[in-house]
Amino acid sequence: MEFRRTLIMVALAAVTYFLFLSWQQDYGTKPKADEVVSTAVTVEAGEMPAVVAPAANSDIPAVAVATAANVSKPVLVSDSTTSPHVRVLTDVLDVDIDRLGGDVTRVSLPKYTQTVTDKTPFVLMNQSNNLTYIAQSGLVGVGNGTGLQGLDDQASGRPLYDVAQSQFTLADGQDALKVVLSTTTDAGVKVEKVFTFTRGDYRIGINYHVANTSDKPWQGVMFGQIKRDNSKDPSSDNHSFGMVTFLGGAWWTADKNYNKESLDNFGKEVMSQQVTGGWVAMVQHYFVSAWIPPAQQINQISTRKGNNGADNYIGFTSSPLLVAPGGQGSVAADFYAGPKIQDKLKTLSPGLELTVDYGWLWPIAQFLFWLLKSIHGFLGNWGWSIIVLTILVKAAFFKLSATSYRSMANMRRVMPEMQRMKEQFGDDRQKMSQAMMALYKKEKINPLGGCLPILVQMPVFIALYWTLMESVELRHASWILWIQDLSLMDPYFVLPLLMGVSMFVQQQLNPAPQDPMQAKVMKIMPVVFTVFFLWFPAGLVLYWLMNNLLSITQQWVITRNIEKAAAQQSGH
Incomplete structure (x- = not known):
């Protein structure tokens, strides 16, 4: 469980790092004459x-x-x-x-x-x-x-x-x-x-x-x-x-x-x-x-x-x-x-089109741009096109996401038993680890089951970031109301704040970390990401917000079904 949490935190940190890195100029100083x-x-x-x-x-x-x-x-x-x-x-x-x-x-x-x-x-x-x-x-x-x-x-x-x-x-x-x-x-x-x-x-x-x-x-x-x-x-x-x-x-x-x-x-x-x-x-x-x-x-x-x-x-x-x-x-x-x-x-x-520099994830970004442009051909609005693109991307990873959310739901279901074992074994980490492995085996839970889908989707998110940032077609592209340029930050910070709220809600559906320090870090994660996203392009924040809303819906349904099935089983 602790390793799983650490891996998720590393994945989130990596996403943030690559977002910042993609803004930097691509080459440093090289020693030459x-x-x-x-x-x-x-x-x-x-x-x-x-x-x-x-x-x-x-x-x-x-x-x-x-x-x-x-x-x-x-x-x-x-x-x-x-x-x-x-x-x-x-x-x-x-x-x-x-x-x-x-x-x-x-x-x-x-x-x-x-x-x-x-x-x-x-x-x-x-x-x-x-x-x-x-x-x-x-x-x-x-x-x-x-x-x-x-x-x-x-x-x-x-x-x-x-x-x-x-x-x-x-x-x-x-x-x-x-x-x-x-x-x-x-x-x-x-x-x-x-x-x-x-x-x-x-x-x-x-x-x-x-x-x-x-x-x-x-x-x-x-x-x-x-x-x-x-x-x-x-x-x-x-x-x-x-x-x-x-x-x-x-x-x-x-x-x-x-x-x-x-x-x-x-x-x-x-x-x-x-x-x-x-x-x-x-x-x-x-x-x-x-x-x-x-x-x-x-x-x-x-x-x-x-x-x-x-x-x-x-x-x-x-x-x-x-x-x-x-x-x-x-x-x-x-x-x-x-x-x-x-x-x-x-x-x-030949090659002049590569001046639209999508970075090292160019093949994925190029496909996403083609898909986004195709959607825009029907809708005529880049904001709604980003929303539809989010739905399609989410659909493509639906099964992987479902695996992740089932793993999290099962982890959440056995949290009372894990808390009881923690009180029973105290600071004896070896016995605690053995008891947890036995519990995972009994309940058929893969503690790393929720990590792979997150890692697989990371390149897609980073590629979409470059797609939105490098595509001149989205320059000065409006969506609705106050969002008049999807390539710039939300002038009133509405989308970033909503995105932060969605991250907090999604966090409530996840099992709480056993380690107190990790629990504190996970609680402030929505705040940290909200601060970062205040200055990010509105189009990218819109994608993340919609992805969170879809994830919350899918995770809530899966968690509810698993808890309902567990309740019925215990009732028998």
């Missing part, structure tokens, strides 16, 4: 150019340093704050593009508001005093070659593009919108940077079209990277006890479809790999930005820390693009900035 050595790279025919640390302009990745004589220089300006931006509006995106370099410097999402009460669009990416989070791309020289090299240069800066107008809007009935930025170098190489926006799509197609009207060959490498400072995840303000979800970079490799590194480790854990296709991303709670090169293209992906120590970069460089005199060529990649909706991400690139 703190600096990246800057070196020039020789590019052989057919090889991928390697990325090395930049020497001057840290925003431009150095594939290799091109010689001054070979650099074809476009019209440049040195201060990006003086160059105007181009604004692009679609049904799902509101984007600012800096004419200097053609970088995406702001992305807001009209379909997602800041909070339930603040209906202004959620700003995902921005370049401001409070946040540096932008998507950069360009054409750099491969170096150590002949002819004209690249467009973006570490020493000279970024090209200033021309554009037809300062604002573009996807009109009603229009499916796609193209925004063309163009520049021509002194040597006669014309470059068009074409942004393609599609209705209902958070993906932006970016295509470089190079027309070489000079008398020399031109070559360049496309780079795409995400630059982000160390500012916190915007969702961290809603997290309890100061705990945060994962914030950092992620990427795909052939060996492992989902790799990740927290921002804290970017300067210590440097990644550089060659892949075919793949993607690189910056992940935060509910949202993700990602560069997705063509699936058949050989790319070099990498992470690095900026020279200032404040900025973090994750990006790719493509295979070299070679354009003969009088010829044309193009290189392209897609950029995604939006919610972590698994169905959409999966169609963009």
Whole structure:
């Protein structure tokens, strides 16, 4: 009996521990070299150019340093704050593009508001005093070659593009919108940077079209990277006890479809790999930005820390693009900035849907989300969907739960006899233990019968916790009355208090521990859990409350039947 109680307490403690653990960032600091050595790279025919640390302009990745004589220089300006931006509006995106370099410097999402009460669009990416989070791309020289090299240069800066107008809007009935930025170098190489926006799509197609009207060959490498400072995840303000979800970079490799590194480790854990296709991303709670090169293209992906120590970069460089005199060529990649909706991400690139990080219980969490989403398809309300999901999960474990409750009911039935034995044997633990084992054998009671079902259901509860926390579909999802956001805590603490009451009621149906200390601990357990759950997401508390209510009903029926049968038997 004592061991059984201890095991249950350990199980409850483990649930609490994993709930807290899932809020923490996934990786700690790993010992690695703190600096990246800057070196020039020789590019052989057919090889991928390697990325090395930049020497001057840290925003431009150095594939290799091109010689001054070979650099074809476009019209440049040195201060990006003086160059105007181009604004692009679609049904799902509101984007600012800096004419200097053609970088995406702001992305807001009209379909997602800041909070339930603040209906202004959620700003995902921005370049401001409070946040540096932008998507950069360009054409750099491969170096150590002949002819004209690249467009973006570490020493000279970024090209200033021309554009037809300062604002573009996807009109009603229009499916796609193209925004063309163009520049021509002194040597006669014309470059068009074409942004393609599609209705209902958070993906932006970016295509470089190079027309070489000079008398020399031109070559360049496309780079795409995400630059982000160390500012916190915007969702961290809603997290309890100061705990945060994962914030950092992620990427795909052939060996492992989902790799990740927290921002804290970017300067210590440097990644550089060659892949075919793949993607690189910056992940935060509910949202993700990602560069997705063509699936058949050989790319070099990498992470690095900026020279200032404040900025973090994750990006790719493509295979070299070679354009003969009088010829044309193009290189392209897609950029995604939006919610972590698994169905959409999966169609963009394999493994990108894994940025919806359900942790080590991913298979269970994925099934629960599929089930929850299917229920929502019929009911149209996430709160009622969670209740129905709770009923289905409870039904799946009905027999296991029944075994547990029968064991507890039988233990409760023989409690008077156990109390009599305790008074009889006093402090003689050996005789007490022998007498209890004999009683268990006589009454056909398994003292551990109630533990296994609890342990089996623990992974389901933890997986559901991650499901509710990571699914953007539940962000700002209302239920009834005062519950306007199931992803946040109950503002009036009604659900946590009801959950605490339900735990207390359920505890009364269980046999009381023989050990006085354990009895005291079990009595305060509902209070402790209530305090924890005050700041937990309302959706998770709703699940726990409904699970407790269903458990109380099932346990009460089983306990009543067993006690009734025992009373009838003793009456005979």
